[in-house]
Amino acid sequence: MSLRQLVRPIATLQSSRSASAAATKQILESAPAAHVTSLKNGFRVVSEDNGKPTVTIGIFVENGSRFETQQNSGVSSFLEHLLYKGTNKRTQQQLETELAGLGASLSSETGRDHTAYYVQAASKDVEKVVDIVADILRNPKLDAAAVEKERQVLLNKLDELEGNYQNLTFDMLHTTAFQGTGLAHYPHGTTKSIQEITADQIRQWQADNYRPVRMVLSAVGGGAEHGKLVGLAEKYFGDLSNEYPGKVPSDLGIRFTGSEFRFRNDKFPAMFAAIAVEGVGYGHADALPLAVVANGIGQWDATHGSSHNAPKRHVQRLVEGYGLHGFEQFNINYKNTGLWGVYFVADGKDFENVTNIHSIIQKEWKHMACALEAQEVEGLINQYRNRFFSKVESNTGKAKFNAKELLYTGHLRSLADVEEQLSNLSANSIGQAMNRHIYDRDIATAGVGRTEGFPEYSYIRQRMWWWRL
Amino acid sequence: MGSLTRSAASVKTVVGRSSKAIAPLSITSSLGSPDAAIDHKTIDSLQLATEKASRTGLFVSGLAVKGVNVTSRRHASTYDVPYPNFDECRRKSTLDAKVASRDTEPERVAFTRAVKGVAFGSFGLWGAKEGVQLLLYSKSMSMATRALAAIEISMNDIPEGTTKTYEWRTRPVFVRHRTKAEIDREKAVVVSELRDPEHDDVRVKRDEWSVVIGVCTHLGCAPIAGAGEYSGYYCPCHGSHYDASGRIRKGPAPRNLDVPPYVFKGDTIVVGEEEK
Numbered sequence: 001m002s003l004r005q006l007v008r009p010i011a012t013l014q015s016s017r018s019a020s021a022a023a024t025k026q027i028l029e030s031a032p033a034a035h036v037t038s039l040k041n042g043f044r045v046v047s048e049d050n051g052k053p054t055v056t057i058g059i060f061v062e063n064g065s066r067f068e069t070q071q072n073s074g075v076s077s078f079l080e081h082l083l084y085k086g087t088n089k090r091t092q093q094q095l096e097t098e099l100a101g102l103g104a105s106l107s108s109e110t111g112r113d114h115t116a117y118y119v120q121a122a123s124k125d126v127e128k129v130v131d132i133v134a135d136i137l138r139n140p141k142l143d144a145a146a147v148e149k150e151r152q153v154l155l156n157k158l159d160e161l162e163g164n165y166q167n168l169t170f171d172m173l174h175t176t177a178f179q180g181t182g183l184a185h186y187p188h189g190t191t192k193s194i195q196e197i198t199a200d201q202i203r204q205w206q207a208d209n210y211r212p213v214r215m216v217l218s219a220v221g222g223g224a225e226h227g228k229l230v231g232l233a234e235k236y237f238g239d240l241s242n243e244y245p246g247k248v249p250s251d252l253g254i255r256f257t258g259s260e261f262r263f264r265n266d267k268f269p270a271m272f273a274a275i276a277v278e279g280v281g282y283g284h285a286d287a288l289p290l291a292v293v294a295n296g297i298g299q300w301d302a303t304h305g306s307s308h309n310a311p312k313r314h315v316q317r318l319v320e321g322y323g324l325h326g327f328e329q330f331n332i333n334y335k336n337t338g339l340w341g342v343y344f345v346a347d348g349k350d351f352e353n354v355t356n357i358h359s360i361i362q363k364e365w366k367h368m369a370c371a372l373e374a375q376e377v378e379g380l381i382n383q384y385r386n387r388f389f390s391k392v393e394s395n396t397g398k399a400k401f402n403a404k405e406l407l408y409t410g411h412l413r414s415l416a417d418v419e420e421q422l423s424n425l426s427a428n429s430i431g432q433a434m435n436r437h438i439y440d441r442d443i444a445t446a447g448v449g450r451t452e453g454f455p456e457y458s459y460i461r462q463r464m465w466w467w468r469l
Numbered sequence: 470m471g472s473l474t475r476s477a478a479s480v481k482t483v484v485g486r487s488s489k490a491i492a493p494l495s496i497t498s499s500l501g502s503p504d505a506a507i508d509h510k511t512i513d514s515l516q517l518a519t520e521k522a523s524r525t526g527l528f529v530s531g532l533a534v535k536g537v538n539v540t541s542r543r544h545a546s547t548y549d550v551p552y553p554n555f556d557e558c559r560r561k562s563t564l565d566a567k568v569a570s571r572d573t574e575p576e577r578v579a580f581t582r583a584v585k586g587v588a589f590g591s592f593g594l595w596g597a598k599e600g601v602q603l604l605l606y607s608k609s610m611s612m613a614t615r616a617l618a619a620i621e622i623s624m625n626d627i628p629e630g631t632t633k634t635y636e637w638r639t640r641p642v643f644v645r646h647r648t649k650a651e652i653d654r655e656k657a658v659v660v661s662e663l664r665d666p667e668h669d670d671v672r673v674k675r676d677e678w679s680v681v682i683g684v685c686t687h688l689g690c691a692p693i694a695g696a697g698e699y700s701g702y703y704c705p706c707h708g709s710h711y712d713a714s715g716r717i718r719k720g721p722a723p724r725n726l727d728v729p730p731y732v733f734k735g736d737t738i739v740v741g742e743e744e745k
Contacts, residue, residue, distance in 0.1 A: 158546050158548060159546065161548070162546060162547050162548070168547065171548070175552050176552070179552055179555065180554070180556070180566045181566045184552065186548055188548075189548075190546065190548050190549050191546050191548070191549045192549065252566065252567075253565075253566030253567045253568075254566075254567070254569050255563065255565075255566040255567070255568060255569060255570050256569070256570045256571075257555075257563075257570065259555075261552075263547065278570070278571070336569075337569065442570075
């Protein structure tokens with residue numbers, strides 16, 4: 001702990017709570033509550049009826065590239081793509097017509113540790129939507145022709161992805177930081193694995209991963225009446241068993257390795273870089289303070305109106321001719337680990353410029369760890385509050401939040417709980433969390449593109465701490 | 470929810486409008502590469518690249534060169550480069566990927582921390598000591614004064630019945646080798662009659678040797694040894710008379726001559742050193 005923290009007057013840490021804070025709490029507590037029910041087979045239903053004319057119904061499945069191996073890398077996203085290709089009851093054409101008839105929109109995404117299917121629809125169509133989603137998830141056709149066709153799509157997509165430098169950088173960062181674990185695998189697989197995955201393997205994957213204990217149905221919006229949804233879930237998913245025909249999926253490790261990965265290609269338009277420390281899992285007590293700080297470091301790019309006059313001191317310094325195009329702080333929480341760091345794009349033409357960018361960002365991290373003032377904390381928390389509450393304002397945002405809470409921690413925080421946790425944060429608790437997870441911790445770095453001027457590992461590592469009492 | 474947007478490579482919409490468009494970092498997309506990358510992924514582009522390379526040589530212009538490796542579609546992705554396995558370089562405790570690195574950390578860093586602790590700790594202690602000493606020394610006597618802190622006087626240099634003067638801490642010190650007669654005389658003085666009553670026994674450590682500071686207690690003149698009415702010391706300034714024990718007997722001085730700290734060491738008297 002720094003000397004400044006020790007001598008900081010205690011009185012300023014907890015400024016007296018105003019009466020409005022209590023009122024906020026009351027309002028949040030009177031908001032429509034989310035109800036959670038667990039079916040007999042472990043399938044969980046969480047719903048929140050807020051009376052809006054629209055509803056988002058999502059099924060979130062714990063599966064993804066961190067459960068895959070080198071051989072079947074990409075199978076989760078392969079499966080997710082194939083589920084659109086029709087079921088035993090409906091062809092792809094029928095599926096699309098039916099959804100279009102409802103005016104609903106079905107989206108899905110596969111990450112490293114979850115797949116989400118969600119439908120945005122009118123609130124009166126809850127029953128039909130659940131019927132369609134259940135059909136997609138439970139009776140996919142997965143015929144050979146569709147598999148072959150999708151294989152080509154995915155291979156082309158691999159090519160495309162290489163042009164998405166940000167994605168490439170984050171994939172490389174995961175690969176090096178979590179080398180030897182499942183988190184190193186790419187969500188979209190490799191050429192070899194996509195070429196070799198068979199329809200049987202995909203079927204097997206679904207059988208082993210889409211088990212009720214690994215699934216959450218999350219509905220938010222009008223018509224998301226809990227009793228009705230529980231009934232629907234019982235009807236469509238109640239008969240799913242928890243028997244694993246193949247092997248029980250395991251997440252293949254969480255070991256973080258301090259390391260660097262550089263992929264130099266001077267034909268890329270810039271240097272894309274990420275440095276990260278090992279973050280915390282979603283349910284970790286320090287997840288919130290770290291998210292608050294990450295949000296406070298924020299992001300900036302050359303299209304922003306502010307530069308030297310930016311409100312943040314590190315932005316003011318970063319724009320001083322170091323060839324920085326933009327940066328963004330990130331905070332990724334998986335179930336039991338995470339990555340916390342910064343991503344930036346710079347022209348990378350000069351070694352000193354790049355090292356200066358690193359130093360300025362790291363200096364700000366150290367400031368947050370050792371010298372945070374109570375006044376700053378107020379601002380940081382408000383920034384996070386804005387971001388968080390606007391994110392959960394939409395049906396989809398709230399449905400994702402509820403599902404994530406259940407999948408990752410097994411219980412559900414209400415917005416009032418989050419607000420309570422936020423208002424309990426202080427300079428001290430944030431500083432302590434930063435000291436536990438950021439200050440003088442090993443880092444993983446990834447550089448993609450024009451990385452000639454990318455500083456070596458030890459250079460960046462030694463800037464994770466400074467002399468202090 | 471960072472991972473939802475970022476690591477999701479695929480967000481698709483079957484029908485309806487996607488609520489979320491993947492917007493690449495605006496600046497990266499707006500950047501035009503000055504030396505536009507040649508896309509080496511199609512047969513044509515590979516042939517083009519080969520030709521371009523071949524025609525720039527000194528002797529090869531005009532030659533028809535067929536590119537190698539361009540006859541079949543190549544599917545090479547950055548993602549296909551396997552990440553090397555560094556297990557050989559790992560410590561045993563970190564071989565198991567299921568154990569979080571934080572859990573094995575205390576054991577891994579113990580030795581380094583100990584070595585660093587000892588090295589930097591001792592260096593730090595030494596530095597702290599130096600610092601404290603520096604501060605303390607600045608407040609202590611100067612080196613020149615300290616060098617004169619104690620003087621050694623050889624007793625053989627002073628024959629019986631004579632007094633010699635030495636300088637000790639910028640002041641004169643009289644060392645008197647007293648005769649038997651002087652000793653008897655001084656011992657016999659009635660203490661109660663003195664202005665500053667002190668018995669001779671208190672003022673000397675050995676009867677033969679009287680050591681006093683030669684500064685008159687009146688106004689600080691230097692008395693003359695072996696002079697005055699009591700054949701001790703006489704201050705010429707205002708006429709103070711001291712006896713052979715350095716006691717004031719007559720004149721304006723209020724006190725006896727001061728006795729400095731001194732010890733006998735073999736054949737020498739060390740003035741400035743306390744008796745241990």
